[in-house]
Amino acid sequence: MAEILVLVEQVDGEIKKVTLELLTLARSLGEPSAVWAGPGYTDVAKARLSEYGAEKIYVADSADIADYLVAPKAELLASLVGSRSPAAVLIASTTEGKEVAGRLAIKTDSGVITDAVGVAEGFVAEQPVFGGGVIVHSKVAKGTPIIALRPNSTQPVAAAGAGTEEKVDVALSDAARGARVVERVKEKSSSRPELTEAAIVVSGGRGVGADFSIIEQLADSLGAAVGASRAVTDSGWYPHEFQVGQTGKTVAPQLYIAAGISGAIQHRAGMQTAKTIVVINKDGQAPIWEIADFGVVGDLHKVLPQLIDEITKRK
Amino acid sequence: MNIVVCVKQVPDTATERKLRSDDSTIDRSANGVINELCEYAVEDALKLKEAHGGEVTVLTMGPDQATDAIRKALAMGADKAVHLSDEALHGSDALSTSYALSQALKKIGFDVVILGSESTDARTGMLAAMLAERLGVPQLTLASKIEVDGSAISIHRQTDYGYDKVEATLPAVVSVVEKPDPFKPRYPSFKGIMAAKKKPIEKIGVADAEIDPAQIGLAAAWSVVSDFTAAPPRGKGVVVNDEGDGGTKAAEFLVSKKFI
Ligand SMILES: Cc1cc2nc3c(=O)[nH]c(=O)nc-3n(C[C@H](O)[C@H](O)[C@H](O)COP(=O)(O)OP(=O)(O)OC[C@H]3O[C@@H](n4cnc5c(N)ncnc54)[C@H](O)[C@@H]3O)c2cc1C
Ligand SMILES: Nc1ncnc2c1ncn2[C@@H]1O[C@H](COP(=O)(O)O)[C@@H](O)[C@H]1O
Numbered sequence: 008m009a010e011i012l013v014l015v016e017q018v019d020g021e022i023k024k025v026t027l028e029l030l031t032l033a034r035s036l037g038e039p040s041a042v043w044a045g046p047g048y049t050d051v052a053k054a055r056l057s058e059y060g061a062e063k064i065y066v067a068d069s070a071d072i073a074d075y076l077v078a079p080k081a082e083l084l085a086s087l088v089g090s091r092s093p094a095a096v097l098i099a100s101t102t103e104g105k106e107v108a109g110r111l112a113i114k115t116d117s118g119v120i121t122d123a124v125g126v127a128e129g130f131v132a133e134q135p136v137f138g139g140g141v142i143v144h145s146k147v148a149k150g151t152p153i154i155a156l157r158p159n160s161t162q163p164v165a166a167a168g169a170g171t172e173e174k175v176d177v178a179l180s181d182a183a184r185g186a187r188v189v190e191r192v193k194e195k196s197s198s199r200p201e202l203t204e205a206a207i208v209v210s211g212g213r214g215v216g217a218d219f220s221i222i223e224q225l226a227d228s229l230g231a232a233v234g235a236s237r238a239v240t241d242s243g244w245y246p247h248e249f250q251v252g253q254t255g256k257t258v259a260p261q262l263y264i265a266a267g268i269s270g271a272i273q274h275r276a277g278m279q280t281a282k283t284i285v286v287i288n289k290d291g292q293a294p295i296w297e298i299a300d301f302g303v304v305g306d307l308h309k310v311l312p313q314l315i316d317e318i319t320k321r322k
Numbered sequence: 323m324n325i326v327v328c329v330k331q332v333p334d335t336a337t338e339r340k341l342r343s344d345d346s347t348i349d350r351s352a353n354g355v356i357n358e359l360c361e362y363a364v365e366d367a368l369k370l371k372e373a374h375g376g377e378v379t380v381l382t383m384g385p386d387q388a389t390d391a392i393r394k395a396l397a398m399g400a401d402k403a404v405h406l407s408d409e410a411l412h413g414s415d416a417l418s419t420s421y422a423l424s425q426a427l428k429k430i431g432f433d434v435v436i437l438g439s440e441s442t443d444a445r446t447g448m449l450a451a452m453l454a455e456r457l458g459v460p461q462l463t464l465a466s467k468i469e470v471d472g473s474a475i476s477i478h479r480q481t482d483y484g485y486d487k488v489e490a491t492l493p494a495v496v497s498v499v500e501k502p503d504p505f506k507p508r509y510p511s512f513k514g515i516m517a518a519k520k521k522p523i524e525k526i527g528v529a530d531a532e533i534d535p536a537q538i539g540l541a542a543a544w545s546v547v548s549d550f551t552a553a554p555p556r557g558k559g560v561v562v563n564d565e566g567d568g569g570t571k572a573a574e575f576l577v578s579k580k581f582i
Contacts, residue, residue: 018483076461076479076488077451102439102447102464102480109448110455112417118544119416121446135553136445137339143346143550148543185460186490189476194484201482207581229581243502247466248480253335253442254358254500262581273335276442283579284559285572291561298556301575305564313569321573321582 009037009094010063012087014080014107015056016099020047022055024204025099027163029156030059032126034166037094038062042087044080045073057170059163067175071184077103078183081110086177088115088151095130100155101203108155117150124160124259124280138253138276158204159259194246202232202249207262210234210251210278214267214288214307217244221311222266228318234258234278236268252277266307270295287311323376323470326432327367327400328423328453329360331384331391332443339443345540346547347413348443350384356391359438361507362498364395366468367436368508374470377401379430383411383422389523396518397510404430408527413540416444420452422538425531427457432493434475439464439497450497460490463497 011033016023026041033039040063041056048068056064065087072079084096084107096111098104105121112119123132130152134143147153202208209231211222219233226233234251235244251258253273263281268274270286270293278284279298286295286302287310296302303310333339334353342349367378380395380403382388392403406426414422427435435457440447454461462468465477466485473492478485480499510518528535536542562571576582 076463076486078455078461081455105447106451106461106463109416109420109446109452112544113420113452113455116544119448120545121448131548136341136550137443138335140339140553141341141550142553143341143547145545145547147545150544182458185454186462186488186494188479188486188488190487191481192478192484192487203482229576237500240500241502241506247500247502248482248484250500254440262576262579276335279556283581284556285575286559287568287572291563296559296561299559299561300556301559301572302561303564303568303572304561305568309566310564310568310572313567314572315569317570317573318576318582321577 010091011037011039012084012093012096013039013041014084014096014098014104015041015043016101016104017045017047020049020052022052023099024163025158027059028158028161029097029099030056030061031163032156032161033097034060036126036130039168040065040093042084043068044083046070053170053172057168058165060166060168061170062168064170064172065175066172067177071179074188075184076186076188077106078110078185079177079179080107081114082179082183083175083177084111085114087175093151095152095154098153098155100157105155108153112153115150117153118147119153119155120145120147121155123154123156126154126156130154135280138272139280157257157259199226200230200232202234202256203258205232206260207231208234208258208260209264209266210236210268211239211266212236212268213238215239217242219245221308225264225311225315228315236274265295266311268295269293270298323370323374324431324433325367325370325376326379326381326427326430326435327363327395328435328437329364329380329382329391329395330357330441331355331382331388332357332441335442341550345413346550347540354387354390356394357438357441359440359498359500360391362500363436363438364398364400365507366498368399370434370468370470379404381423381426381430382406383419383426392523393518394510396521397514398508399514402521403523405523405525406531407525410528410535410539413543414538415543415545416446416448416452417544418538418542420449420456422531422533424453424456425533426526427453429531434492435495437495437497439499450495454495457495460494462488462490462494465496465498466501468496
């Protein structure tokens with residue numbers, strides 16, 4: 008069966024859920040080979056990748072790969088594309104994943120598709136464009152299809168693969184050592200899931216006010232990630248990396264709760280493909296209602312504490 | 323310092339955006355505006371010039387009406403512009419666009435190239451990385467902060483957990499993210515708008531930038547759209563008024579959907 012390369016997305020050796028989604032999808036297209044790029048590879052990682060169907064695991068765990076920005080990962084993948092001729096390369100459509108995909112496309116003279124939510128037979132990718140208003144099917148016409156998939160687009164399903172390890176040594180070029188990461192600053196050390204990967208996102212808007220603790224409490228009661236509208240990040244009430252929308256993150260969770268958010272088109276562009284949308288807003292005419300599956304017209308400062316109580320009671 | 327800022331004209335997101343039925347490319351006949359993240363790129367370019375001297379050149383690839391975006395950048399304070407415009411470029415994908423822009427950049431020359439991290443129409447978020455790859459210079463992307471000291475450049479790269487501090491040596495390609503107040507892009511002043519009318523915009527075509535016609539346009543595209551449809555509308559939802567039990571009702575809904 009045709010080999011499909013899957014770039015593993017991991018932080019400090021911990022594999023992100025999107026990788027398991029990509030392996031699951033890769034199994035429907037061919038034989039998945041996971042590509043580990045950077046330090047932190049362990050037996051735990053090996054077990055996890057095999058559990059989700061990796062037949063092979065290419066391990067390139069030199070520190071250099073993580074110490075320099077993006078380019079080393081593209082170089083590693085390009086060398087594997089050259090030597091193994093895979094049928095396709097799947098990458099997470101995260102900010103960094105897309106950058107790797109772009110550079111890899113140039114190196115291998117291949118077409119690249121970003122923000123896909125599905126890949127069908129013949130490597131036909133499905134992409135929502137214009138904030139989810141239009142669904143496009145597209146195909147790579149030259150080279151090896153490089154497809155970046157959004158987190159949460161496939162349900163990860165375990166199915167054991169052989170997980171045969173193969174060490175890969177890459178001699179990084181000077182060009183790949185152009186931008187050196189000298190420090191990683193972790194501002195938020197929370198146990199919350201990451202925004203783009205979370206199954207549930209609780210987002211607050213201007214209606215919440217400067218104190219975001221009510222949103223954080225609701226998020227924690229549901230094991231959810233916290234999101235925010237631009238009105239909130241602009242005011243400095245919450246950091247920009249949590250902004251959902253056109254100039255922030257795109258999320259497609261199972262459940263999106265929007266509290267005190269009017270639902271401007273630029274906000275909806277980042278969340279309207281969520282499976283279920285729940286709204287709390289005191290203005291019954293706000294545009295967000297157009298996409299709500301359920302909602303309460305009321306003051307979020309009254310509704311949310313009660314909701315949190317109810318959730319805690321029922322647990 | 324020779325600063326080039328890549329600016330894109332995009333369809334206004336407040337209007338309905340469409341793909342063309344004839345060739346599935348983005349319909350650019352609608353209201354065009356400067357891509358918002360490109361305004362941040364212009365702002366950062368101007369700040370670098372203010373701190374280190376030099377010149378800010380705007381580079382845009384796009385049809386004739388893209389001059390609106392160029393004028394906006396000039397009105398904000400950029401010195402001059404290069405407008406790469408050619409029928410042959412119509413339908414170019416990310417690979418072609420990065421190639422065409424890299425050829426134009428080689429011609430213009432630069433110490434630093436600044437881009438928005440993403441455009442609102444294509445939204446690939448790949449262009450800066452691809453330009454760095456094509457030009458063989460360091461990639462400093464998703465910057466929330468830029469610092470230059472002689473030939474050293476460093477940025478704060480926005481990440482999910484905070485930021486990474488990344489360093490390189492000029493020349494380099496930088497892309498920038500949105501920033502909160504008070505780091506918003508400046509508004510053009512009346513004086514700026516008047517001055518922009520006199521600033522030079524050099525129009526160049528494919529041949530001027532030594533762009534190989536076989537690498538651009540719809541015919542060269544590395545990926546092709548096979549079909550597109552409007553997304554199905556969402557069903558009508560259930561709305562309740564809070565009568566002291568709104569939170570309970572919301573909880574009941576979440577239970578019914580098995581989220582609790
Ligand atoms: C180019 C561009 C890009 C943009 N990108 C983004 C983006 O990525 N993400 C984004 O979010 N926005 C973006 N915006 C901004 C967007 O247009 C809106 O301004 C923004 O989303 C509004 O945020 P909001 O809904 O929190 O605030 P508002 O529009 O002020 O809405 C607040 C809502 O809260 C409700 N409310 C107030 N108090 C209460 C209460 N006590 N209880 C219940 N409800 C209450 C109000 O009824 C109102 O509906 C962008 C704009 C532009 C022009
Ligand atoms: N046609 C273009 N002309 C000039 N700059 C562009 C063009 N297309 C993209 N860019 C730049 O690349 C950035 C990212 O675009 P994208 O990769 O399409 O999301 C934009 O913010 C611009 O700075």
